[in-house]
Amino acid sequence: MKKHTCTCPHCLSTQQESASAISTYCRNCNQYYKIEAPRKRRLVRLPRENRVFTCQTCQWSCRAVPSAISTQCENCGIYLDLRSYRIVGTNGDPLFTYGSIEFASTCAYRAMEAVADQIFVAGRVHAGLRAFTSIELQEKGSVRGWQRAPLIRVVEGASVVALHLEADVVEVFGMLQADTVRARHKLKIHAGGVLVAREISCAGLEVARGAALKGQIYTLQPDAEMVPEPQPVTAENIVLKRETNESVSRAAFFFLSESR
């Protein structure tokens, strides 16, 4: 235990006391006195803030300690994976996590879909990617599949090939070659960035001097909604589709009969 020397204000004798002591009795005159020596404040580790995320099933805002690797939704009780993955070799496991996924430059990932909070792509990915926060396309990243996230960023020095990108904001610092790009709010190409796409649709566009862009551009209305996600085929969906088809055919029949 750490000790320090304190002096009695009555008889001026000195004695050793614990560093955490705030008062003591003098061993010489037996008088009580407060220890006024400057004590170093003990470093206390502050509790880290809880991690807040939204359950994608019921849109409930959940909380978990930062070190948690899984939890259950507080509202619907569904299992939530909070781990972060790093894919290095050949892999095809379906991934759905509230952590991050990093596709390393040596990886070859092939699956239907990978979903995460943040996705970093530096390798070859043959899958659809969906992120709740952002997708970052890094050097030599190649994605043959659709990508959907609020923010998609192509970092400086990257040379990326992607198929279909859909985001609120797309930022290009490196080189991006894509088939279609859809930016709901803004498409930004910074100086040194290159975008070559067959079709680009965006609400706003910013191409800095020193950047390059080539492609057919269509402007979206600012409130345009994102393309709805593909729904799994279920019996309910099939019934709904049948109903809508019938209603359409009825409407067409009515229109034709009216026109005749």
Place this chain on the structure above:
Amino acid sequence: MFRIQHIAPSQIGPGLRLRGDLSFQRGVVIGGAIQGTISTDGCVQVTPTGTVYGAVKSDAMVIEKGAQFEGYVTIGSGTGLFPKEKGGLFRRRHQA
């Protein structure tokens, strides 16, 4: 001695409609409607009241929210940043 240069971009105000191939020096700010190709060595800025249907060739470009644009865009062709084309990445190969 110094020379006064006209460095401000050309402006096409709201309500003005132009049709044809247009060429501007030091950029253009479009608030009206243009149908045709635009080429400039500056920046093409389309304001929320602007409408452009046609191809654009320039060094920089800004399309503000609410503006309408439809056309093929080539920006920064002089930068040499474009990748060398080998028939296109996503185009089908012609069958012999």
